[in-house]
Amino acid sequence: MLCINNDVKNMNFKCDEIKLVQILVNIFSNAIKFTNHGSIIFIAMIQRENLVFEIQDTGKGISKEIEN
Numbered sequence: 001m002l003c004i005n006n007d008v009k010n011m012n013f014k015c016d017e018i019k020l021v022q023i024l025v026n027i028f029s030n031a032i033k034f035t036n037h038g039s040i041i042f043i044a045m046i047q048r049e050n051l052v053f054e055i056q057d058t059g060k061g062i063s064k065e066i067e068n
Helices: 017-033
Strands: 002-004 040-047 050-057
C-alpha cells in the first residue's frame, strides 16, 4: 500500500536525491526481505514543516534481546 498525503504530492523540496533514493531503497529492501506474508505500508507526510517518511511492515522485526 502506498499512502501519500495530499500536502506532499505537489510539493517541491531540495535534497540530495541520490542519497534519499538510496535510503528509501534500503528501507524498502529490508521490509521486503523480512515480510514473507502480510503488508508493507509507505507513508509520506508533512510534520512541523518537515517531510517525513514512514514505513510499516508486518515482518518479524528485531528480537527484544537485540533491541536492548
